[in-house]
Amino acid sequence: MEQTLTARALHPVRLTEIRIHGRGGQGNVVAAYILAQAAFEQGRFAQAFPSFGPERRGAPVSSYVRLADRAIQRHCQVRNPDFLIIQSQGLLHVAGLTAGLKPQGGILINSARDLPELEAEAADALESRNVIVLGADALATGILGKPLPNTALLAAFLALTELLPLNALEKALARRFKGETLERNLALVRAAACEVPAGLWREVAHA
């Protein structure tokens, strides 16, 4: 598809910024890359990058995605994300987890617990926030055979925000996976998307 990288608009670029929290070694950067790839498949512009550090397996890490309708030029960090995706509920206890999240911003959390339970435990982080909980580990285990939450979380995120159609995510997954693995991931996309209220965050996403 035809895309130009030289467009210069007369107004500042409109960005959607997402921060993804995870643990080292669990595909935190991969999640960001896949989301950016999905945007690309849809003809949108995206930028994805990890927050860099010496973290090893298990340590909290984060990565970032910017989405826009024209080439993203800035290379600074994301300070005020529009959305957070939390790959592991244990991270709710990390100080400053939701720092910078815009007031109306949405938080999607991978957890087997229900929202009232999480809100009670992590009041600091979740109070007055728009939170959706998804049992991504269980969904993944059921379809992939392993608790790898990325695909499910991304599918749910797109279903909630309608930032991109689900088939953009499917195309991005097809770049990474083949055969049986791809089929299962596609099935997981469909299953996860059904678990959240479609379009609930649409207005925030397109504000």
Place this chain on the structure above:
Amino acid sequence: MAADEKASLFELRRAQPAFRGLEAGHLACQGCGQALGARLVTEAAGPDVIVANATGCLEVFTTAWPRTAWRVPWIHSLFENAPAIASGIEAALKAQGRLTKVVAMGGDGGTFDIGLQALSGMLERNHNVLYVCFDNEAYMNTGIQRSSSTPHAAMTTTSPAGKARMGKRHLKKDLLSIIAAHHIPYAATASVAYPSDLRKKVRRGLEIEGAAFLLVHSPCPLGWGHDGALTVEVARLAVETGVFPMLEMERGDVVAVMQIRNVRPVTDYLKLQDRFSHLFDESPEARVELEHLQALADHHIEVYGLRGTSPDPRDSEGADTVRRGGLRWG
């Protein structure tokens, strides 16, 4: 074959010109062991080689701009990277599908010390390179400072003898064991006192597909303190005393040695060199050091099985001339 025919062929062979990869007219000291060694190596290697030379005496006295003594393609980069330069040349030749051989040359400083890492890497990756170390047992180019190859008790400017010291405190680094541990196809020691043997080992190394290492004992008249006319004799005594064992190794195992028919006492070797003169003052400390050095030589003889009565075929013109192409004896 009749005796007179043999003699004529022998003369014919001797008249055959040898390839002069290193030309005369360079600026080496009279009697330089390394210059002799480099000439013998390039003669045996022939014109289809590329030489990567580490910083040291050899490159300094052969290539003062705008002159060069080398008749083969030659590059000098830095002190510590001749093996890496050679690796790059080898990789390029491989990529281009060319069969030219690569010969890396370095002194003991650039091989035992500062270049050891690069050498180890080249050997570990088994690049198709013959690495020749001209071992004159000190940093001669910079004025005779000790290297890890300097023998125990030898005097250098940084390991002088005095009231509190008897020359270099530490032993000569056992580089051969390090080379052996890399299990390369071929490694050998040679000496400028045994030119045919050296040439044979060079050719052997070049024929190997993979890494080969050659340690050439090269006396330095200036640094060792002997007359330039005695270079070959000094080198021969190093072999005949067992101080410098002559070996060939394949994949880390010793497969051949040059045996010594008449083992000489180390003092015969040491007394010719001013760098050991402090060991001959009859003091108790000096006597102890002489015993140490004798013990080291004895150890070589025992460990490598150097004592023997077999005739010495490895340094005959015969072996050498057969190689040069075709004619066989008898």
Place this chain on the structure above:
Amino acid sequence: MLEALEGSAAIAKAVALCRPQVLSAYPITPQTHIVENLASLVADGQLRAEMVSVESEFSAASVVLGAAACGSRAYTASSAQGILLMTEVLYNVAGLRVPVVLTCANRAISAPVSAWNDQQDSMSVRDAGWIQLYCASNQEAVDTTIQAFRIAERCELPVMVCVDGYILTHTLEPIDIPTQEQVDAFLPPYRFSRMLDPLRPISIGNLVTPEYYAEARYAHHQALLRAKDEIEAADRDWAKVCGRRSGGLLSVEGPDDARIGILTIGSVLGTLADAREEYPDPPAKLLKLRSMRPFPADAIRHACRGLSDLVVLERALSMGSGGIIGAEVRSALFGEPNPPRVHNFAAGLGGRDMPLEIYPRLLKAAEAPEPTRFAIMDVELQKLPETER
């Protein structure tokens, strides 16, 4: 073709398109993904090259020197400590006038130890005699890498392509990867005039006495100065192939009547470009420095005409003196009638973020009654003991 790629992967593809025959590198963050990507391409048979995985950066640079001297296009990459370790070889490669391309994935230098981005590494070796080009984006990294091989081989000078580590190397975004045909049309097969060859034996790396040394240095310096034309030509010619410019030696963006200019280098240019759209007043020009060596003094003088104030922003400094680019800019402007006041700042050291807001702050600083000779921005003194403030 447009692909969503990590910067490192795109750079690796660009290198592969240039058909190098010998690659050699030693792993160091954040260069690793470039080399790993190249290794994959070799392993899959997509790139036919000898990959020499060496035991240190000193050897990596030496291997590419040997290979290039022997007639093969050669490439390496490194960062920070690796650049420093190979510094002796870098001077040697340049002094021997051997064409080689190196990607420097810019990273801060120890001590203190840091894995994050700044440009102290490449700035530390600016005197080694290499051409140094800095990329403002991953697309420029791809285009500049391809141009670099041509520039190196035409000038017989090695080229260092500088790319902000992590910020560019580890960011995934849409990047146009040219076709093999496009690159082949632009970059002819490798030819080195002084190739090591038994049929034409020469000696490279001779000892040079005082009688000849000055001449060799003069020739090298002149070659670097002349390389400016080649750098501009490569950018123009590549733009004809792919439709994109990377800014030659120096490029300027902004309204003609702007009286304030910000001169800087590397990925922060993208951030400042966005910032200019959010903060259009006062109007300002962005002077995008691409070539640090050769230093485009003429172009800088030309770009500064009409400016009342020039802010020089850099990601390195010369300890005990101040800004590096700032000093060279001031030197270039010396003697100009009505030169702008120069305000010199260092920021982004050791990976400290440079947010959009840095732009209005720089514009504000340009209004100060006295120009800042040199300052490091955003130093939080309370983090230091009293005696260190």
